[in-house]
Amino acid sequence: MPDAVALLTEAAALAEAALEARLPAATVEPARLHAAMRYAIFAGGKRLRPALVLLACRAVGGADAAAAPGLAAVELLHTYTLVHDDLPAMDDDDLRRGRPTCHKAFDEATAILAGDALQTAAFAAAAELGAEAVLVLARDTGSLGVVGGQQDDLDAEGKPPDAALLERIHRRKTAALIRASCELGALAGRATPAQRAALAAYGEALGLAFQIADDVLDVTATAATLGKTPGKDAAQGKLTYVAVHGLDAARAEGARQARLAQESLVPFGGRGAALAELARFVVERSS
Amino acid sequence: MPDAVALLTEAAALAEAALEARLPAATVEPARLHAAMRYAIFAGGKRLRPALVLLACRAVGGADAAAAPGLAAVELLHTYTLVHDDLPAMDDDDLRRGRPTCHKAFDEATAILAGDALQTAAFAAAAELGAEAVLVLARDTGSLGVVGGQQDDLDAEGKPPDAALLERIHRRKTAALIRASCELGALAGRATPAQRAALAAYGEALGLAFQIADDVLDVTATAATLGKTPGKDAAQGKLTYVAVHGLDAARAEGARQARLAQESLVPFGGRGAALAELARFVVERSS
Secondary structure: OOOHHHHHHHHHHHHHHHHHOOOOOOOOOOHHHHHHHHHHHOOOOOOHHHHHHHHHHHHOOOOHHHHHHHHHHHHHHHHHHHHHHOOOOOOOOOEEOOEEOHHHHOOHHHHHHHHHHHHHHHHHHHHOOOHHHHHHHHHHHOOOOHHHHHHHHHHHOOOOOOHHHHHHHHHHHHHHHHHHHHHHHHHHOOOOHHHHHHHHHHHHHHHHHHHHHHHHHHHHOOHHHHOOOOOHHHHOOOOOHHHHHOHHHHHHHHHHHHHHHHHOOHHHHHHHHHHHHHHHHHHHOOO | OOOHHHHHHHHHHHHHHHHHOOOOOOOOOOHHHHHHHHHHHOOOOOOHHHHHHHHHHHHOOOOHHHHHHHHHHHHHHHHHHHHHHOOOOOOOOOEEOOEEOHHHHOOHHHHHHHHHHHHHHHHHHHHOOOHHHHHHHHHHHOOOOHHHHHHHHHHHOOOOOOHHHHHHHHHHHHHHHHHHHHHHHHHHOOOOHHHHHHHHHHHHHHHHHHHHHHHHHHHHOOHHHHOOOOOHHHHOOOOOHHHHHOHHHHHHHHHHHHHHHHHOOHHHHHHHHHHHHHHHHHHHOOO
């Protein structure tokens, strides 16, 4: 039986190497920009998305080395969205992964540019997997994906609870990139179309489970375990699953989506065990 | 003899169509985000970069239709950098192409996200030309290209004139995307490696000529002809060719780079005439 923490640790080590190989050194000019990009990237995140690329690739029999560009691509993409979301004009957050956010540690202009260049680097990495990987990543992270979800999220602040809008935000802002991570792993491992579709369905459900768990943690966790400011969503009047449906319903829906994710893995037999374990972990984690 | 204005007009019409086909309607949710992306894109710019993609493709015998994704890609990329450069934390500009900048017409968060999604759309469009086009565009627009040039530009504000830094900024901030535009056209037209290299050399020289002409216009043009605030560079203590070398030397170097660009076109014979005319136009334009 695989262990989620061990899987994440293994994937994180491969992700660090894949990222290190694709980012200029902090001494390369413009040094301030490269330092900011590295500050944001090498901050000890969970590396969940790279783990999904790796495990999806393994689930279809692909080699770890084939997945490496995908590991880098999804983490570069994810990190750029965090850097921009934290900006004063957006969520205005001072703390991220237990450290000052990028614009606090550097300055606002540098953080905007570091985020921009991280997105560029993400697509360069995806292109190593081929044009189809770029199209998948772009589809799920642009105005109809992650960026669109963030815009909806900002526009929804302080508005009455809206279950349909909430689900759209969760699907776009969080589930889309998690699904794309699984699809990039599928592409890296040369999955069949049916395998790729199954992994996409897994990713979509896992992404919803993950975001609901995040909403739950925002009201139940402490800053020490969370590594960012808890209670922030409620204070900002954010639309969250807990705000719309309550804490108990949130926990139940998170568990249901995790089960749906696991059911998508049936075609993979034992090769899907690691991804199934990640789904369990995502809803039971405490940070 | 081709006429630059007619060429730009023709390319602009093709660019509008290519962009329209790749951007969601302003009614698609999040409507505010899509409205902001369209506001920034459909603002009547010169469309110089799409024209370069088109004419580079034609120079190697490629069909206009093959170049269409490239026309969209470079203009989406260029526009994202303008939206972000205009932000209060960056150049803090209120006027762009004669209209309020994106963050003035909408708000800062929406402008950041619109820029982000325009970059994503740029790479989706480039991917239609294949993975190599994505790699070229990423190389020339990331931390070692356009974004790096903007960081250098900001860091250089108010510092003593530095000719070496100035050239690095010009090469990265402006010439890199203009060169990439020529290379995307070459890729779309299935250029030989030698043809691609010649078009890249043309683009690099043209880009330097273009930026020097911009620096000249900042001190000689009026807001009415320029469509943005003139004298802004000098007021902000920006490092410009005029500030470092003076107006006469700037005009001479712009003309020299335009000639270098034209000399790179010798291998194309008559097929290079349109690109040669653009090089003439770039240094002689008044806006």
